[in-house]
Amino acid sequence: MTEGRHAQPPTYHRAVSLADARRHLGRRGACVYAGGTDLLVALRAGAPWVAGVRHLVDIKGLDALRGIARVGDGIRIGSLVTGAELATSALVRRVAPVLCEAAALAAAPWVRARGTVGGNLMSPHPAGDLATALLAMGSTAEFVTPAVLRRSIAIQALLAGHARIPPGAVMTGVRAPVAPSSAYQRVGRRLAFTRAVIAVGVVRHGAQLRVAAAGLGARPMLLAEGATVPGEDGALVDGLVRRAIGRLRPARGTGRA
Numbered sequence: 180m181t182e183g184r185h186a187q188p189p190t191y192h193r194a195v196s197l198a199d200a201r202r203h204l205g206r207r208g209a210c211v212y213a214g215g216t217d218l219l220v221a222l223r224a225g226a227p228w229v230a231g232v233r234h235l236v237d238i239k240g241l242d243a244l245r246g247i248a249r250v251g252d253g254i255r256i257g258s259l260v261t262g263a264e265l266a267t268s269a270l271v272r273r274v275a276p277v278l279c280e281a282a283a284l285a286a287a288p289w290v291r292a293r294g295t296v297g298g299n300l301m302s303p304h305p306a307g308d309l310a311t312a313l314l315a316m317g318s319t320a321e322f323v324t325p326a327v328l329r330r331s332i333a334i335q336a337l338l339a340g341h342a343r344i345p346p347g348a349v350m351t352g353v354r355a356p357v358a359p360s361s362a363y364q365r366v367g368r369r370l371a372f373t374r375a376v377i378a379v380g381v382v383r384h385g386a387q388l389r390v391a392a393a394g395l396g397a398r399p400m401l402l403a404e405g406a407t408v409p410g411e412d413g414a415l416v417d418g419l420v421r422r423a424i425g426r427l428r429p430a431r432g433t434g435r436a
């Protein structure tokens with residue numbers, strides 16, 4: 180067996196309800212298994228971040244974690260919503276072009292069809308496209324943890340490592356204010372199949388901007404919040420995102436495929 184690989188494959192559990200998932204996740208070395216596009220690749224490669232994984236808790240059957248809906252002034256996205264669903268949703272295109280564009284540009288069709296919002300936010304990767312767009316939107320993630328029924332964490336704090344996520348927590352969904360004036364762009368070695376080297380999401384609320392970028396550090400980060408720009412032209416965000424991406428340089432070691 181190759182050095183670094185697991186001596187024994189993890190045990191598989193298929194959760195039939197959120198309560199069942201929380202019960203399985205109470206086991207030592209238990210880990211949420213959603214689309215598996217990051218997790219299974221990491222397990223096969225013996226990546227350090229999955230070294231302690233002994234149980235895979237498959238949450239794909241939990242319909243409560245699906246769906247995209249308008250809620251008040253915002254949008255709620257279930258954690259099992261895939262990149263493909265975001266890329267083709269008329270609602271997301273209308274109220275959050277930044278997220279729709281990020282999803283359409285990410286990965287390849289088979290990866291988009293499986294990879295989920297929850298997995299993109301929880302994978303320790305510098306260039307999560309959905310994570311970058313959701314950060315630009317000022318989103319909040321909802322979790323259920325083994326001890327607490329519901330907990331909300333700002334995605335900015337989650338990605339910056341400022342929020343402690345208890346072992347066994349399941350992200351159930353994400354809430355974000357609508358961002359009809361927004362845009363996303365990425366630069367990669369190839370257009371498809373590889374992650375971005377640099378990516379930028381820009382959201383404009385009136386004259387105020389939020390700018391998030393991937394590829395500059397260990398996780399996507401917020402570059403600007405509250406910067407003001409004149410005018411009300413929604414198309415301006417496209418120019419802003421292009422200018423920002425032209426000026427940024429990737430951090431060493433973050434531009435891996």
Ligand SMILES: Cc1cc2nc3c(=O)[nH]c(=O)nc-3n(C[C@H](O)[C@H](O)[C@H](O)COP(=O)(O)OP(=O)(O)OC[C@H]3O[C@@H](n4cnc5c(N)ncnc54)[C@H](O)[C@@H]3O)c2cc1C
Pocket residue numbers: 210211212213214215216217218219220258259284285286287290293294295296297298299300301302306307308309348349350351372373374375
């Ligand atoms: C060939 C290839 C190309 C790729 N290209 C891109 C790309 O261009 N852009 C990009 O952003 N990503 C890319 N990815 C990465 C991946 O597809 C995404 O990050 C995807 O969104 C991960 O979601 P998943 O459901 O597959 O996560 P999984 O692999 O199932 O899980 C990943 C991690 O998140 C945790 N997790 C998942 N869901 C939850 C939840 N609801 N609650 C708590 N923890 C959870 C898991 O425990 C695990 O630690 C690529 C992957 C591959 C294999």
